Amino acid sequence: MVVLYDDILFLVLDHIYDTKERLRLLLVCRQWYTALLPKAYERIKVEGEQVYDLVCSIQRNPIIGPSIQDLDLTWGGDDDSIEYNVEPFKNILDQASPSAEHRTNWEKDLLKGESDAWLAVLMPSLEAVRILWIQYPGYSDYFFPMLARAAAREAPFDTKPVLQRLNSVRAECEYSKTAYLAKEFLPFLHFPAIQSFSASPFCEAYDDHDVNYSKPAPGTSRIRELEFGQSNGSNGMIDYITSCANLEVFEYQHDNQAIWGEIYLNFRPLAFYTALYTQKHSLRVLRLNNNGEIHGEDDWAADDEIDYTTFGSLIEFQQLRELRMPLRTLLQFGQNDYPAVSLLEVLPPSLEHLQLAGYSVEDFDLVMKNLQCMLGQRQERFPNFKRLEIQPVVIEQDNSVPGPYGAFKTPEHIRHAFAPLKMQCDDLGIQFDFTRDGHHTILGPGLVYH
Structure with missing residues (x-):
């Protein structure tokens, strides 16, 4: 039997996450039991x-x-x-x-x-x-x-x-x-x-x-x-x-x-x-x-x-x-x-x-006015601001896309309405996204994790 150094055994054990599998290694031989007992637990x-x-x-x-x-x-x-x-x-x-x-x-x-x-x-x-x-x-x-x-x-x-x-x-x-x-x-x-x-x-x-x-x-x-x-x-x-x-x-x-x-x-x-x-x-x-x-x-x-x-x-x-x-x-x-x-x-x-959640279409004028005022004073008031996200209440789902949940996308009229704000963000070097829940950023018709 080839003798493995303890350091190699420890590296192997680090890649085994199932408790039963980890403890089974203690049964191989006396050397493994002595070396791995504390590490296995x-x-x-x-x-x-x-x-x-x-x-x-x-x-x-x-x-x-x-x-x-x-x-x-x-x-x-x-x-x-x-x-x-x-x-x-x-x-x-x-x-x-x-x-x-x-x-x-x-x-x-x-x-x-x-x-x-x-x-x-x-x-x-x-x-x-x-x-x-x-x-x-x-x-x-x-x-x-x-x-x-x-x-x-x-x-x-x-x-x-x-x-x-x-x-x-x-x-x-x-x-x-x-x-x-x-x-x-x-x-x-x-x-x-x-x-x-x-x-x-x-x-x-x-x-x-x-x-x-x-x-x-x-x-x-x-x-x-x-x-x-x-x-x-x-x-x-x-x-x-x-x-x-x-x-x-x-x-x-x-x-x-x-x-x-x-x-x-x-x-x-x-x-x-x-x-x-x-x-x-x-x-x-x-x-x-x-x-x-x-x-x-x-x-x-x-x-x-x-x-x-x-x-x-x-x-x-x-x-x-x-x-x-x-x-x-x-x-x-x-x-x-x-x-x-x-x-x-x-x-x-x-x-x-900043992520504004719960956005509804009826809030558009209010949101645009507030965000444009905010971005207009970015240099004086918010010099560190780098990212803006809008989380719409309503998003669209395309079940034709493979996967358990299909793909999500922002409705076209919402993307179009926010186009001027996105351009303003681009000019200021601010990342602008639509998001489904804070963990999924909606890019056009698709959905990605961030």
């Missing part, structure tokens, strides 16, 4: 009953736990074919159970093989995790309470730096009828190294669970990027935004559905503006509902007379480089059918990239 995906297997592997070989750096967790059901042994882990239950009743229920659920219960047992071994991916169907009785203990450095985390290196978290809901509760994820904001948090869908509205995790003090989190896809933030994600010391990137796409099939809450721009204003010194990228819903059947009953449909000026956001926002939100239409401000009154001089 650096990046793993664990689903359902596999959590128990991982916990047992770490219990037998403690080097595995501190080797895990990129962890993908998916909750799942139990497996009746497995005989779950709780005995080696009872010390964790003793240390981390807030009550005797909780401990009893936890042990019962471990014996049944519930993945949420076993994930809580796994957590004390996650000392080196930097990237965490989460996908689970709903409320957690054990993992998230354990997460809160880790964030507070309570037993059994008072002597081990569990998740203290955590840098990035991404949570994706498994079922379309479920939304993550915003307050359930608050413990993540307390970890000292976290810089990126992404979740979809997320809900700040009503819930049936008595979860009261502590909020971080304003300006204490190191998070620099927040992303919420197809979510419902009735309070403008204020706890997450204001906790940041220097937030640089914020994206939020709205879904009117707060609780599936029961409660609907419309987009509330003012709540987001109030929260984002605390980050005016650092925010560089703002993508605020350029692809989400705005109006619908609203079940919100406000206790005051504040018009939450309004927004505010971004003039003081001196670091803002990229802005993607519905036209009527940016120009503060509110509940009226006319703008309260012009682009010159709301855009900061630092802006480089």
